[in-house]
Amino acid sequence: MTVVFDRPYEFVPPIRSTVWPWVIQRLRLYDFYLRRKEGVVDYELRGIEHLKDAVNAEHSILLAPNHCRYADPLVMGWPGRHLGIHVHAMASWHLFNEGKLDAFAIRRMGGFSVFREGNDRKALEAAIEILVDGRRPLIVFPEGTTNRTNDELKPLLDGVAFMARTAAKRRQKLKQDPATEATAGSGQVVIQPVAIKYLCVEEIDRWAKEQLDRFEMQIGWNRMPDRDLRTRTIQLAEAMLALKETQYYGHSCGGPLPERRDKLIDHILTVTEAEMEIERPSEIVRERVRNLRATASSRFFSDAYDGQAKLDLRRYVESADLAQDLSSYPDSYLMEDQATDTRIVETIQRLQETINGKADHSIPLKAVIQFxxxxxxxxxxxxxxxRDPMMQSLEDSLKSMLSDLSQEARRV
Structure with a gap:
């Protein structure tokens, strides 16, 4: 998720018209985009009757999917097309700055911006209004950010419960007011857990070998002995960590990978916080990263910061992003008894994003969307x-579905 330094944040409201979503669905434009840009060539809907029943009951629906790929928002368009409904979605501000065509399409599909580097009251109010109105489901990703660990759920943000509960209170008041009772809707506000799992359509051996060969040649590993895909992927991940350790320590370190990763994350964040002269908000990596990004964003547009100071702020954000990226490498994701083809693909693509800034999406994937x-x-x-019992229920539901879906990937 990129911090936008080109211009100050300006809220982009949702477009309520259903004409454009209808056109986009009819022309299957997101099918074309997903196939070309993300490699998602097929999909399967499971438990869709749960969403259908909620729609028929006139409930106000907050769709809460896991978020492991950039494809997720568009993948959620398939259930809508299947049921003949349109949705709204909360989208990060940086997506509206990727290009005029992207910004145009996101708005027409029902998206509106949220400023993740600060307290965006307009986005929060827009989300609550959509839920109070209840005419179209609202997509909110409770993990907050994208990670490439499809089988593991990151901690959920409590803001999801706040939005849903506030909307439920307002709808309740409307129902109690005779003047507005007819516009309040007969249903309740509900949170709909959705698990998205990406499965490899074909064997990954050829694709993975090509990607790993390029990586090894890139770092000068020529004439390497034959090794299995899992071993090669782990060794490249260790090489990447050693490279980053040398960048920030001046030397690589020894010891178990999880310990080295956690030590480097803390070092990066501690040094950056000290250079920015800000206090550590907590021990949680996500909160520390958010605090650094928010502070850098607010300072960047201040008159007190000149050219060099702004370059430093960009560097601080890059360091914070690296720390967050490193935290997305789970401890046991590629253990011998747990490694699957999808986990190999995810790790290779994550390494590509860390080192090269872009992942290869030529491997065909199928999205399983379970309700x-x-x-x-x-x-x-x-x-x-x-712990909020509503968020606990959502977390339990998502973890259970993802655990079951993870068993459908091929073992390697």
Whole structure:
């Protein structure tokens, strides 16, 4: 997720018209985009009756999928087309700055911006209004950011529960007011858990060998002995870590990879926080990264910062992004008894993004989109000092579905 330094943030509201979404669905434009840009060539819907029942009951629906690939928002268009409905979606501000065509398409498909480097009240209010209205489901990715660990769920953001609960309270008030009762809708606000799992359509050996060969030649590893795909991928991940250790320490380190990764993440963030003269907000990597990015973004457009200072801010953000990227390499993802073809593909593509800035998407994928029973949003406050039971239910549902879906990948 890129911090936009070209211009200050300006909220991009959703377009309510359904004409453009209808045209885009009819022409199957996102099918073409997904196939060409993300390698997603097929899909399968499971448990779609849960979403259909919620739509028929006139519930206000917050769709809450896991977020492991950039393809996810467009993949969520397939269930909508199947049921003949349109959606709104909260999209990161940087996506509206990738190009005029992308910004045009995102808005016409129902997307609106959110500023992840700050408190975006306009985006929050837009999301709540969409849920109060209830005419179109709202897609919000509760993990907040993309990660390439399809089989593992990152911690969920509590803002999802706040939006849903606030909307439920407002709908309840509307129903109690005779003047607005007819426009309040008869259904409830519900959170619909959605698990997205990408499966490889064909054997990965040829694709993976080509990608690993390029990587090894890139770092000068010529005439290497024959090794299996898992071993080669792990060795390249270790080489990448050693490269980054040398960049930030001046030398590579020894020891288990998870310990080295965590030590490097903390070192990068600690040094960057010190150079920016800001306090550590918590021990959680995601919160520290967000604090660094938010501070850099706010300072960048201040008159007090000149050319060199702005270059330094860009460097700080790059360091924060690297720390977050390193945190997305799970400890046991490629253990011998757990490695699958999809995990090999994800790790190679993540390495490509870390080193080259872009992943190869020529491997064909099939998206399995699974729905679970919706969670009814209660208006009462969650227990003080305890995990929000609504978010716990969402987390449990997503983890259960992803665990089952992960078994469908081929073992390597």
């Amino acid at each position: 679970e029973k919706p969670i009814t949003v209660e208006t009462g406050r969650p227990p003080k000092g305890q």
